[in-house]
Amino acid sequence: MSSRSSLPRICIALGFSDPEALFQHAREAAESGESFLEFRLDYLARPAQGIDVLRRFLKQNPDSCILATCRRHQNHGRFNGSIEEQIRILEAAIEGGARAVDVEIESAEQAPDRLEDLRSRALVIVSYHNYSGTPAVEVVLRRLTRIPADVYKLVTQAQKPSDSFRVLSLVRSHPRTPLIVLAMGEVGFPTRVLSTALGGLSTYAAPQSAEGTASGQVSARRLRNLYHIEKLSRTTKVYGVIGCPLQQSISPAVHNRAFQVRRLDAVYLPFLVQPPQLKDFFTAAEKMPVIGLSVTIPHKQKILRYLDAVDPRARRYGAVNTVWRKAGKWRGSNTDVDGVLVPLKRHLSLAKSRLLVVGNGGAARSAAFALTDEGAKVTIVGRNPDRVRALARSCGAQSLLMEQLDSHHFDALVHATPLGSHPGVAGCFFPGKIPADLIFDMVYNPRETTLCRRAREQGKTVVQGIQMFLEQAARQFELWTGEQAPRAAMEKAALEELAH
Numbered sequence: 114m115s116s117r118s119s120l121p122r123i124c125i126a127l128g129f130s131d132p133e134a135l136f137q138h139a140r141e142a143a144e145s146g147e148s149f150l151e152f153r154l155d156y157l158a159r160p161a162q163g164i165d166v167l168r169r170f171l172k173q174n175p176d177s178c179i180l181a182t183c184r185r186h187q188n189h190g191r192f193n194g195s196i197e198e199q200i201r202i203l204e205a206a207i208e209g210g211a212r213a214v215d216v217e218i219e220s221a222e223q224a225p226d227r228l229e230d231l232r233s234r235a236l237v238i239v240s241y242h243n244y245s246g247t248p249a250v251e252v253v254l255r256r257l258t259r260i261p262a263d264v265y266k267l268v269t270q271a272q273k274p275s276d277s278f279r280v281l282s283l284v285r286s287h288p289r290t291p292l293i294v295l296a297m298g299e300v301g302f303p304t305r306v307l308s309t310a311l312g313g314l315s316t317y318a319a320p321q322s323a324e325g326t327a328s329g330q331v332s333a334r335r336l337r338n339l340y341h342i343e344k345l346s347r348t349t350k351v352y353g354v355i356g357c358p359l360q361q362s363i364s365p366a367v368h369n370r371a372f373q374v375r376r377l378d379a380v381y382l383p384f385l386v387q388p389p390q391l392k393d394f395f396t397a398a399e400k401m402p403v404i405g406l407s408v409t410i411p412h413k414q415k416i417l418r419y420l421d422a423v424d425p426r427a428r429r430y431g432a433v434n435t436v437w438r439k440a441g442k443w444r445g446s447n448t449d450v451d452g453v454l455v456p457l458k459r460h461l462s463l464a465k466s467r468l469l470v471v472g473n474g475g476a477a478r479s480a481a482f483a484l485t486d487e488g489a490k491v492t493i494v495g496r497n498p499d500r501v502r503a504l505a506r507s508c509g510a511q512s513l514l515m516e517q518l519d520s521h522h523f524d525a526l527v528h529a530t531p532l533g534s535h536p537g538v539a540g541c542f543f544p545g546k547i548p549a550d551l552i553f554d555m556v557y558n559p560r561e562t563t564l565c566r567r568a569r570e571q572g573k574t575v576v577q578g579i580q581m582f583l584e585q586a587a588r589q590f591e592l593w594t595g596e597q598a599p600r601a602a603m604e605k606a607a608l609e610e611l612a613h
Contacts, residue, residue, distance in 0.1 A: 120213075120236075120264075121149040122309045122343055123333045124180060126317045128153035128326040132162040136170060138320045143174045145321060147333055152211070153326055154183040155192035160202045164209045171210040180238070181206035182215040189244055196220045200227045207235045213263075215240050221260045232263065238293070240266035247276035247296065250283055258290065264314060266293040268327070271301030273390050275397035280304055282400065284312040295327075299360070302329045303353070303382045306336065310345035310380075339369055340380055351402045352593060353382040355394060356409035361535040361558045363610040364407055364586065370606035371590050374599040386412065395419045395443070405593040406436040407586075410531060413449075413475025420445040430482040431507070432475040435589045446592060449479035452585030453527065453553075454487065456576050460551055461524060464488035469521075469549055470510070471542055472529035473500040476555055480527045481508045494518060495530070518548050525551040533562040547571055557582045560611050579607060 125142045127150055129135040135157070139150055154163040160183055167179055183202045184190020192199060203214040213236040221228055221239045231237050239262040241253050247269035257265040271277045277296045281304055284292050294313050296304040305316050318333040319325030336342045354364045368381035386394045388411050408416050413432045417423060420433065421442035427433045433445035457463060466489050470481045473495040481504060484491050491510035495501040498514060505512035513521065526549035532540040534556045541563040552568035557578035565575045587598035 120315050121147075121178070122315055123147065123336060124149045124151050124315050124317050125320055125333060126151045126153065126326040126330060127320060128156040129323075130156050130158065132157060132166050134323075135163065136166045138323055139166070139170050140173070141322065142320060142333075143170075143177055145334070148176060149178045149180070149315065151180040151182055151215070151317070151326075152206070153191075154181060154202060154206065155185070155190040156326075160192065161205070164202075164205050167206060167209045167211060178213065179206075179211045180213040180215060181211040184215075184217055185220060188217040188219045189242055190217070196223050200224060200231070203231060207231065212236060213238060215266065217242065218257055218260065221262070225260060228260065228262070232261070236263045238262065238264040238266050240293075241268065243269045244297070246270055246272050247279060250279050254283060254287065254290070254292075264291045264293060268293075268295045268297060269301075271296035271298050271304070274300060274384060274386055274394040277301050277304050278397035278401050281307055281311055284308060288312055296329075298328050299383075299385045302331075303384060305329060305331070306340045306342055306345070306380065306382055307351070309342065310349055311347060316342070339366060340382075341369070341373065344378075345380055346378070347402075348378060349402070350377070350379040350404050351382065352379060352405040352407075353384045353403065354407040354409060355384045355386045355391075355412060357385060357387050357411060359383045359385050359409075362409070363558060363582070363607050366606045366610040367583075367586055367603045368407075368590065371599050371603050374602045375594070375596055377594060377596075379594075388412075391415055391419060404438045405589075407589060408434045408436060408475075410474065410476075414478070417445065419443065426450065430478055432478045434475070434479070434585065435592055437593050447479055448585040448588035448592070449476060449581075450483040451588045452555075452581035453480045453483050455584045456580040457484075457525065457527075457551075457553060460574060460576065465490060466524040467522075468492070469494060469513075469523040469526045470529060471495060471526065473497055473504050474530070477529035478504060478508070480529050480555075481505075481510055484527070485509050492521070492523070518543075519546075521548055523549040525549055525553060528552070528554045528556065528564055531556065533564055535559055539563055541567060543567065547573060550574060551576065553581070554578050555581055557607075558611060560608075579604075579611070583607060 125147050154160040157163050183192050185192050215238045218241045239260050280294050280296045294308050319330040321332050365381050372379040423445040427447035434449045435446045468489045470493045485508050493501050493505045494513045502512045535558045551574040553576040554562050554564045555578045556562050568575050590598040
């Protein structure tokens with residue numbers, strides 16, 4: 114029997130309806146070095162077939178730790194039998210070599226004596242799953258711990274950022290209780306990285322070449338190579354990006370590589386924060402080891418109201434993309450400015466140059482203010498004429514309607530909208546002629562946007578968004594850490610991530 118303290122940090126969740134697929138993915142995981150595998154027997158039409166797979170697999174991989182699960186359909190599993198039949202399957206799994214079994218709380222409460230018998234032969238995890246939300250976690254934990262078990266597993270669906278932080282708080286406030294805690298969904302993803310660092314026993318990952326058994330699962334390779342999950346601890350400093358959407362963000366790859374190159378005990382995570390949830394995030398983050406943030410669409414302007422101090426330039430521009438916590442206070446700055454100015458200055462003198470800024474959001478504000486401060490003659494255009502005019506008035510620029518563009522030409526154009534970014538890669542603000550000699554697209558994913566491609570076809574000079582991204586990211590790293598950014602390593606990480 115495995116002791117709970119010996120459980121590996123990552124468990125590969127294997128849920129397949131075909132026994133041979135279960136075996137092949139288990140073997141693939143073992144060959145890649147994974148030793149803790151969950152066999153979801155309830156995924157099989159005949160769970161007994163899974164026992165045969167388990168025996169066959171362990172004959173080849175005797176050092177592997179197999180967790181057998183046969184969740185009933187009443188409890189969001191796929192097994193249609195009775196609790197008695199469920200227990201018999203788990204008993205057979207133990208006889209076949211499984212070192213641990215997972216029994217959902219609903220079954221455990223109905224058969225506590227049978228659970229004790231299971232515990233005499235294997236490690237027993239009693240689990241709670243909520244697929245609709247995150248209830249009062251302390252109440253759930255009290256319910257779980259009424260049943261004697263070796264490990265307690267609590268999994269909920271995160272609907273807002275504070276759900277994730279509430280789940281994580283359990284392992285911090287109950288350090289002597291053997292816990293596995295996770296929040297499902299994209300909002301809950303940070304729990305999959307941080308739970309073991311804060312004291313949880315294990316986290317769950319998807320197979321390398323197939324989907325996992327719950328939303329938000331990523332591969333063990335990604336948890337190890339990108340987030341270095343096995344090196345994280347309670348002292349690890351947590352950074353991240355807040356925004357919506359975030360699926361295509363390369364920031365985690367770039368900043369985690371930078372932390373690793375500089376040998377810093379830090380990790381950088383994606384925090385999905387819907388537009389109405391910014392206050393919820395900051396309220397919850399106060400209680401967690403989050404000390405630095407990148408800020409992206411749609412929060413660059415609204416975030417100012419949640420900061421204790423903002424540098425004068427960012428305050429005047431009305432947009433913040435970089436946040437850090439110092440002496441208990443949230444502070445904000447704007448490194449988008451560097452991301453705009455440095456690449457442009459490689460190509461032209463900004464003073465008195467005629468520049469067109471496309472957009473009216475936080476990125477456009479940063480670009481418009483920075484360029485007018487450099488003495489450029491700035492004109493702004495966008496799809497919301499009222500917001501365009503308001504931005505132009507605030508920074509001393511001119512405004513244009515979209516239909517007026519045909520009669521104007523500029524030295525350079527800065528595209529500061531998400532149009533053309535992944536997954537809507539076909540989008541382009543300019544269906545025809547592009548009214549500038551130099552085109553700077555802030556969109557970096559894909560690296561070659563439709564706007565960049567059309568600009569090249571028209572003989573324009575093109576500055577890709579990756580240049581802005583890397584410049585502003587390097588400045589963020591330096592603000593957070595006080596160390597010089599490893600720019601070459603960050604660029605390599607960015608290009609590798611974009612190539613996937």
